[in-house]
Amino acid sequence: MKFYDLSRSLCEWERLPEWRGKVRDALTRNEAGKIPPFHLLSLPGMSATEQRACAELWMRARLEASQTERDGLAFAFLPPTGPRIRLGYLSCDFHEHATAHLMAELFESHDRERFEVCAYSYGPDDGKGMRERLERGFERFVDIEHLSIAEAARAIHADRVDILIDLKGYTRATRTAILTFRPAPIQVNYLGYPGTLGGDICDYIVTDGFLTPPGSEADYSEAFAYLPGTYQPHGRRAPIGTRPTRKEAGLPEAGFVFCCFNQAYKITPEVFDLWCGLLGAVPGSVLWLLGNPRAEGALRNAAYQRGIMPDRLVFAAERPQVEHLGRLGLADVVLDTSPYNAHTTASDALWAGVPVVTCPGGTFASRVAGSLLHAIGLPELIAADPAAYHDLALGLATHPGRLSRIKAKLVANRLATPLFNIQAYTGHLERLYEAMWQRHRDGLPPGTIGRADRGP
Template sequence: MKHYDRSRKLCEWERLDEWRNKVRASLAANESSRISPFHLLSLPGISAAEQRQCADLWLLARLAASQAERDDLAFQFVGPARPKIRLGYLSCDFHDHATAYLLVEMLEAHDKDRFEIYAYSYGADDGGDMRQRLLRCFDRFVDLSELSIADSAKAIHADQIDILIDLKGYTRGTRTEILTYRPAPIQVNYLGYPSTLGGDFCDYIVTDPYLTPPGSAADYSEAFAYLPDSYQPHGRHAEIGKLSSRVEQGLPEHGFVFCCFNQAYKIMPEIFDVWCRLLYNTPGSVLWLLKNASAKGRLRNEAYQRGIVPDRLIFADELPQIEHLGRLGLADLVLDTAPYNAHTTASDALWVGVPMITCAGDTFPSRVAGSLLRAIGLDELIATDLDTYYTLAHDLANCPEQLADVNRKLAANRLNTPLFDTLAYTLHLEALFQAMWRRHQDGLQPITIESH
């Protein structure tokens, strides 16, 4: 699937049907160990059940290769009872990264009287402000970057971690394979990967009832650990830079600004068709996208083929987070992608006060934006099909009074609904960790648990 990975990053869509058919043929033949489960999250028409099957198959060869080493280690968990639950967060993103921006206020809010928190990092130390801030969050910060998978597992086990929390899944740079060695008695899939890890090495996935309804449990190898609102944390003290001007950002002084700062690989032809219809039927409007040197020309050509003058697509440079949040307020409406939704980019937009519409599907990654909108009381911006998505966006773009009503509601709800209530979120997450630990101590298997 290397060709597919390259094509999706370039927004080359001609072979999507061929790639989907190849995936399904491989799944049917139980031979998908070469297909990264991550690639299926953005492929239209792939179900959550197929995503799980791919994850299960992805693991087979890797588990076979490490079987002898894992058997030799065979970690046991008979450490002394402690007054605090020891949490270990595993990631390569403990620096200036979207996951870090989502997590940092929650980590700072952890109850140090009930929990010890350890970081296990295998990513770069960029020496930046976020790295320094994260270092202060943890009771212990361990750099695993020079260790092998097995030695990393040994280090985690030696620290007697009670609950190991993986923040990467099968995304770029992952070493989630450490979890297959079972260095901790409870292992959790959290935040970084919007799908199942497959296999039998991860006990829980932190989620919410909208993202993964109870009826979808068979599509996940992990038991559901339900938060009451959205699964995603986001700080309520994230600094917003000085509001830029339209001229500074290359935007027209007048006209409606549709915006999507998702990565180019999430843009699929069906959603792009809708965006171009919106541009065609909203005179003077533009579509503001995140700059991608490889995909920029391709997207402008696709717009031209749909009757849109290419310069109505405006491309934004990458900026530091604070500056990015400052310019984001220039957008009038964020348009979500499908079937792989906005994640951090969605909550960032809502944080700076820009409404967003989404089209919810049946998989975890296709319901993230809907989860966020529900947690901020804007359920009416969730569409269930692309026709409704188009109508919602068109009406907001062409009816100033309707958009003003939504903006007023977003402003009123921003700090008065669960989405940005970091302290309440942290308490709910800690309640889940305590429930996991109690079940383990009682010798009980993981099941769906809830925090109220």
């Protein structure tokens, strides 16, 4: 699957049907451990049911390999000794990273009278301000990068963590295998991976009623812990830099700016067809994308094959977060990808005042932008199908009054709706943690917590 991963990063789509067939064939044959679950999140046409099957097979092989070592540890848990619930957040992204930007204010907002908040970090210290801020935001910041999987699990267990919250799942540089040793009595899949982890390594997945509506429970090994609003945190203290001129950003002086700053592997040929159709229907418009030297040539060539001049694709260089948020205001509309949506890039755009158009599917990863739009009171930007997605984006691009009304509503809702209310969000999340802990203390198995207050 390494070839598939490289091809997606390069936006080389010719073999997508072949790879989809190989994946389905492997799942049908129950070939354990051959297909990384992360690949299925962005592979068009894969269902949530297939994503769970892949995760189960992936974990089966790894659980079998570590069975003897895990049996040798066989952690037991002592009764709690204090009034506070001890939370352990597990990640390699406690530095300048999208997850850290989303969560920094949440960590700082936890009620320290009810919770002890610890970090278990197996990622590098990049020496930047975000790492320092996060270290200050936790009561204990434990560096486990040098430890083996078993040693890290032993350290977490020795610290008597009550609820261990995994922020990585099957994403890059993960050590989610620590959770297979069950070092904490409650383990939670949260934010970092938009799908199930399979097996029994996590008891709960933090979600909301749009992401995982009632009836989708069979596609997840975890019990649902429902938040009102949206599952994604985002603070209110993210500074927005000075907006550059269009020329400084590499954009033409005039013309409508469609934008998508998602990673290249999320772009599919079906989505790119829609984007090129919009460029063709809106004279003078451009598509502003995140720069990726390895993929830019393929994307320009794909545009040309679809009748669009390659120079109508504009690629943006990486910038520090403050500068990135500042330049986002130059975009008119953000176009989402599917089946792997914009996540942090969507909430960043909304924070910067730019509307996002999305078309949700049937998987967690394909419904995140819709969840965010519901939470900020803009469900009218959620399209029912690809044709409606095209028509919605085209209508905003060709009817200035309609776009102005949407932007005015976004500005008005920005601080008046749940999406960026980090204090309320933290309180809701803490109540979920308390409910998980109470069920555990009552001897109850994991079960649905909270209410799915919004369906499809």
